[in-house]
Amino acid sequence: MSNLYRTHTCGDLRPEDAGKIVRLSGWIHRKRDHGQLLFIDLRDHYGITQCVIDADNPYFKEVEDAKLESVITISGNVIQRTENTVNSLMKTGQIEVALTELIIQSEADLLPLQVNSNADFPEETRLKYRFLDLRREKMHENIILRSQVIAALRKKMIDQGFLEIQTPILTASSPEGARDYLVPSRLHPGRFYALPQAPQQYKQLLMVAGFDKYFQIAPCFRDEDARADRSPGEFYQLDFEMSFVTQEDVFNAIEPVLHEVFVEFGKAKAVTPLPFPRIPYAEALLKYGSDKPDLRNPLIISDVTEMFRGSDFSIFAKAIENGAVVRAIPAPGVASHPRSFFDKMNEWAREQGAAGLGYIIFDQDTTKGPIAKLLDNDRLNQLQLLTGVKSGDALFFACDKPKAAEKLAGHARTRLGEELNLLEKDAFRFCFIVDFPMYEFDEDQNKIQFSHNPFCMPQGGLKALETQDPLTIIAYQYDIVCNGFELCSGGIRNHLPEIMIKAFTLAGYTVEEVEKKFAGMLSAFCYGAPPHGGAAPGIDRIVMLLADEPNLREIVAFPMNQKAEDLLVGAPAPAMAAQLKELYIRLIEPPIKT
DSSP states (O other): OOOSSOSSOTTTOOGGGTTOEEEEEEEEEEEEEOSSEEEEEEEETTEEEEEEEETTSTTHHHHHHOOTTOEEEEEEEEEEOOGGGOOTTSTTTTEEEEEEEEEEEEOOOOOSSOTTOOOOOOHHHHHHTHHHHTTSHHHHHHHHHHHHHHHHHHHHHHHTTOEEOOOOSSBOOOOSSSOOOEEEOSSSTTOEEEOOSOSHHHHHHHHHTTOSEEEEEEEEEEOOOOBTTBOSEEEEEEEEEEESOOHHHHHHHHHHHHHHHHHHHSTTOEEOOSSOOEEEHHHHHHHHSSSSOOTTSOOOOEEOHHHHTTOSOHHHHHHHHTTOEEEEEEETTOTTSOHHHHHHHHHHHHHTTSSOOEEEEEETTEEESTTGGGSOHHHHHHHHHHHOOOTTOEEEEEEESHHHHHHHHHHHHHHHHHHTTOSOSSEEOEEEEEOOBSEEEETTTTEEEESSOTTBOBTTHHHHHHHSOGGGOBBSEEEEEETTEEEEEEEEBOOOHHHHHHHHHHTTOOHHHHHHHTHHHHHHHTTOOOOEEEEOOBHHHHHHHHTTOSSGGGSSSSOOOTTSOBTTTTBSOOOOHHHHHHTTOOOOOOOOOO
């Protein structure tokens, strides 16, 4: 029995269908009135078909009056277009359908945003009327791409022998580094579930349970502020874990998956060949000023502290005596740039909170700039030799305490790469950042805390925890970075209870707190736990890069705004008094903002 609404979709018909009587359903995408002829572009999920109706047709007036985005069903004859009317930009551009019958399924009101246009509309409008926004071609394609990428990731993981296993959404709070979303329990008054920031504990417990390779397309929830590369509220990741593996085994499992997905969906852009480069964390901070380096940028930062130590440039020399370092950022081919270029870089550095950016211009046999005259020829030659700059280039300098100097140099590298148009075009450049420090010092709280995932194994095991300064301990922790975006975090896990307890106590937890918060994991580790590790590439960021979109909201079907509000359904919303009563919750009004 034929479908009541269509014999074909709006992307199906081709010249070989000419002469057929067909039925199509969809939205009125566009109308063009040519006097005695009215053309309709009818759109559905699969494409657009041009339909035509003449003024003698009894349905002409109805079609003429129908608003854009009304849903209609038409019947008609497929006609092959003449050569001069073919539209090569449409899959169905060689045919049109002469309308013989019409049913208006649903009339559309006046549109708050145009579906048949790529014009910009305010974000508030787009999110409030997201169902219309998603009808637009680009947005529709982004969501299709997302579905295809997830399907490809799932297949590639299954092909490697991974089992897809779902883990709980209602769970316990965990120190993942962000705020939890809490869910009150009606059956247990005064107690709360937490939505998972990641399925970390459960996936490790699955390894203890003997499931050798696990994965899932996992929803994760973090109550944190929005950024362009991070959605407020929730996001999805390809969460996976493996038993009896080293760090390299994990890399060998995920590298080909990401490489193949970016080759398949990357629109012929170059993709870093396997194996991806492995860059130690300390090296990344030195060379790129970031643990998320954009390797499309060829600029390499150098440590030139010794070139300025004891020099006549007293500002740097004195700062070095007080613990500062100097980082040099090359700027190729700028010797001929006007003075304003260098002044603008200096102004920009001050906007970043720095004192400025010193510079030296190397122009044939001479050097220019306020610093050049304060350095002797030996120091200048050493600078050129160490940094690799040549005649016609310049060096910018960031001088500060190590963290501040690294940060400023990294931002300057990014700015120069963009200003000088140095970034490699049409490429996805991957790397692993490895050897993260296990701990960092939180100056605000004046204490040591985990710098990354707290469940990872320290390099050197228990001995390192017992004998080393915590801030010198390196962990088996790693990130995957692409074009300056962190796509993935992971690590080889701690599977021994005594190491886990020691690791957490160094971060300020008491033994009792560890035993209470992680009772399930500690108990499991006492009954034979395999060495294991994994990672969790972010689905949203992968699709954002593949779609070449600047913001995650462009590749998520129903995202929240910057304030973590869903404008379409009105979330978050006040709870009814009866709901609060059965949860034993009394609200405290927030302070009035002045």
